[in-house]
Amino acid sequence: MPAETLDLRDVPPPERHPKIHNAFAALDSGETLQIINDHEPRPLFYEMKAEVEAFDAENYAVEQRDDEEFVATLPKQ
Incomplete structure (x- = not known):
């Protein structure tokens, strides 16, 4: 179970990554x-992998629930 869930679908795109990094x-x-997004967060995955040492890229997961709902789990080591 995630410690926190952020639904980013109504958050303006420039505000999303800072909000994710802070959380x-x-x-x-x-x-x-856990983040809920309106597109696959592939760029976020690569950003986290490159910039955040505590990001557990091996256990990252994303599930597409419909055309505009992607749920990603970002584990912290």
């Missing part, structure tokens, strides 16, 4: 952040 930074080790 992820507030997690404890072993917790996960």
